[in-house]
Amino acid sequence: MHVSFLAYRRFEYLKYSLALIGLSVITYALHDPSVPPNGGTWLGYTLGTVGAALIFWLLWFGVRKRQYHSHLGQLTGWLSAHVYLGFALLVIATLHCGFQFDWNVHTLSYVLMVLVIISGMYGVFTYAYYPARLTQNRADMGIRPMTMLREVADLDRRCLKIADQMGDKVHQMILRSIERTKLGASLWRNVLGGVGTILGDLTDELKSDVGRSQLPLRPLATPIMQQGGEMTVMYVANQFASAGADQVKELLDLINAKKALVTRVQDDLRYHTLMSVWRYFHVALSIALLAALIAHVVSVFFYW
């Protein structure tokens, strides 16, 4: 049976993490240093050593997850420990510094560490939340994204074929909508979601046009389409009137099917992006943290 990495071995690592946090907090509370609490007291050095060891171990996860033949524990277990002990690090490092913050390399390390942990926590959230939505979105499409993409290409081809039979202008319109439909164009578009609006606009126009057998009330607000003083949409609508009703219906069905499919592809891309984009921050910042940590430790002992 599948067990989430969060619940691995009945939350074993959550318990270790809470124990570590509890021990640190209690020791900190009982600790009565002769100076304001800081990283230089015996507890400060102890927590600092534990924290640094944790950081190196947490970074090692990046190596361990690539060692496919390793028998050193299950990767699920490693991930579970990575998540829970990473969270404990937040408490340990805060107590290590004794809440002393300033504009220096030491606080830089702390801030980087906090950012890494926050991005990791967001990552845990995406891994817990999006897979279910992803599967739901891909229902009856199989699990391979290429299937969906082939389907879109196929719909495009069929649209163009019908449009070509309906005349050059309709073909141009459909061609335009196909060219303007971008999938996975930019990071932000993927993150924010949304389909190419032109496809949607066009479908709506056509729908209203055919449904009421009237000319569209408003033209598509794109200057390119008004070349030669002629309103393209009106022309297309007129073409619809003269073309066979079967062809119009078939084209509309195809466009609707494509619209639905593109929405699903976009969602698919968006979920995948959200599930992976946090790692850009998490991994890059953790490497930055490694540098800041080295600078922190060396500088402290350099000017002892």
Added chain:
Amino acid sequence: MRCLLRTVNRRRKGVVVYQDRELSGDPLSIGRAAGQDLYLPDLRVALHHANIVSSGADKFLIQSTVPSGIRHNEKTVQSALLEVGDRIGIGNCQITVAPAGGGYDLVLEVKHGTQDNDLERAPLSPGGNRAPARLSLRAWAWLLFGSILVLFLVVPIAGFTIPALGNFLRSIAPPISDSAWDPGSLNRGHRFFGDDCNACHRSAFFSVRNDACLACHKSAPHHVDIQAFPLPSLTEGRCASCHKEHHGAEWFVRQDEDLCLDCHEEIKSVAEDSKLLDVPGNIGEGHPELRATLITHAAGKEQSKRVSLDRKAELKERSNLYFPHKTHLDRQGIISPDGEVVLSCASCHAPDPGGRRMAPIHFEEHCHRCHKLTFEFDDPRREVPHGNAPAVLEALKSYYALRTLEGAYLESDAAASPPSRQRPGERASTMLRREAMDRAASQAEVVGKELFEYRACATCHQVHAVAEPFTRWEIKPVRIAEAWFPKARFDHEQHKTIACKNCHAAARSEESEDVLVPGIQKCETCHGGLGAESRVESTCVSCHGFHVSKKYAMDGTVIRATAEKRRNRRESTPPPRDF
């Protein structure tokens, strides 16, 4: 325009075949319809999709005639000026602009797409489930890693190795100098050189050494006489074991009691000859009773002695004065030349200019208003001088000699010896003058005796009469300790919101030998040790100093110069007390 159209066909096994065709005319049309100059048989190409027109000398413009536009270098546009190397995409066809030559104005390479790569073309980007490829995770991570390591470690270390560079960096870019290592602001007193880390941190990977501190604090007194008590903890200790830096403006000295109690809890275990008491704990935790420093007189010289406040029998200040506080503080008032007055503490005691201690009492300022040194009933303005016993007799003699010579009656023996009267201008006889002098001397002695032994002087002072060779009186020297707790950091200014009587039981004191200071219990009503609740948190160093040796400085040298200076000053200036 003459245009060479080179169609690139890929055959099986990777063989590439070129097909050249020459076109001429302006514009050149591109489309799926028959009769187009460049025929592209793809459904994603409109019948007439675009034109290439010449636009000035050797410049060509490609213009789309349909709303879907063309892809110019992977960007969808309506028209674009063609440059060598440009890639134009229409449908599944890729047109590359090659360098012109061979008599052609324009050379275009045309690649027709296959069914397979058609599928991979835009708008379908199968790599969509990866984050965009232009952000390379590794490059981004190593860039951050490298910059942080260089800016915050390599550059500051370089600044340490090359001091000129270090100073330069601190002045122009503190964040990438060793200032970025500064873990917290310095104590207020050290801020003036705070930018220069190397004022204290002189060698890499070594903790701050004492010589860095002694560079400025050479003359700071040591803790004890290090010859008598050469304890390693004192002679080899680090300044930085007590003085902690980088904890903010107010924080500098360790406050924990253990630091002091390590030795002082059982002082004999570290210094056998010490005269100090063991201190089981801080105030409220077993602090021993306070000991007042009193002046004693033995073997012809003044000495000081510390007497515990709970040893009442010994706790007497032999000041050689008579001064009952109780009488002076009578709430009904006391008789003064100006009538009855009610005195308070502040009538006589005022803080010194620093506010820390009380200023000394002076006869002229504080006593004289009531205690007049008059001696002649019918001459109440005439007084003997204060502070100089021989001068008193001299003054009396002079006064009575003058009176006698002026022919005034001396009341006391007016009946026994009638005065001799003389006419003005007539010189008195030798016998008469001697008689007058004798009379004045004896009168001075009578009055002097009265003043010294019964009235003015004896009111306050202990007087010692010396009969031989002729009668004279000596006032015993006043011995009041300048401060009963000379080493304590007690500050009256900080306690001024509390009434004097809360600590000083003066209103009940009938003897001048009473030492009117409260014991440690009184302190403990308000003060407690570190972490004490509902008490003022006070540590050892709140009241006691560490650097208190009068003999040795922190660098181990003898504070000779200072001691000599102090001695000279004492000899050259009159004593502060002048009773």
